[in-house]
Amino acid sequence: PVTRISINPQTMNQETLDLIGRHHTVEEIEEKFRMARSLGFDNINMDLIVGLPGETEDEFAELCEFLQNVGIERVGVFEYSPEEGTEAAELPDQIDDETKQNRRLIVEELQSGVLDDYNTSRHGEVMQVLCEGFDEEQGLWYGRTYADSVEVDGHVYFDAADNEPAEGEFVSVLITESLGPDLLGVRQKEA
Numbered sequence: 001p002v003t004r005i006s007i008n009p010q011t012m013n014q015e016t017l018d019l020i021g022r023h024h025t026v027e028e029i030e031e032k033f034r035m036a037r038s039l040g041f042d043n044i045n046m047d048l049i050v051g052l053p054g055e056t057e058d059e060f061a062e063l064c065e066f067l068q069n070v071g072i073e074r075v076g077v078f079e080y081s082p083e084e085g086t087e088a089a090e091l092p093d094q095i096d097d098e099t100k101q102n103r104r105l106i107v108e109e110l111q112s113g114v115l116d117d118y119n120t121s122r123h124g125e126v127m128q129v130l131c132e133g134f135d136e137e138q139g140l141w142y143g144r145t146y147a148d149s150v151e152v153d154g155h156v157y158f159d160a161a162d163n164e165p166a167e168g169e170f171v172s173v174l175i176t177e178s179l180g181p182d183l184l185g186v187r188q189k190e191a
Helices: 014-019 026-038 057-070 097-121
Strands: 004-006 043-050 074-079 126-135 140-144 156-159 170-179 182-187
Touching: 026 043, 026 057, 043 057, 043 097, 057 097, 074 097, 097 170, 126 156, 156 170
Parallel strands: 004 043, 043 074, 156 182
Antiparallel strands: 126 140, 126 170, 140 156, 170 182
């Protein structure tokens, strides 16, 4: 069964949600997370934008507190970038690039501990991996599980020994260890 869900509020401050035209409340977002956990989703994905116009230090602290309390496995964090012709680009109190970058780095650091715990909990599990190719530098095959977003999440690197997969093939991989956002393992013989 699929146990991944994506909830993308972009921010956890009600004033900012209203300002950028989102039609949900912080309480509704928090309820979605509680519901997802109660339904058995063990891998929650969330996209966030830091440095939205007018985002205060207190609002950013609220976001960090939320992330620490909820323990979301995968968070894509992006720096706000004004797009010409949008309401947000015309808003006052634009955040400078250095502050946006620092806030993104803080969120990434917070999330690294959550991801480390999640990856460690996968050790000993056999996961289905979509093979994407061979990494010459690592000397290992690599791919993604259902939980990995392209260009956001880590890879699963695996030794295929004498049973080399084809790109685009799903293979069973026994996860043996983790390294940062990546999982490492060994391809299992198909039954």
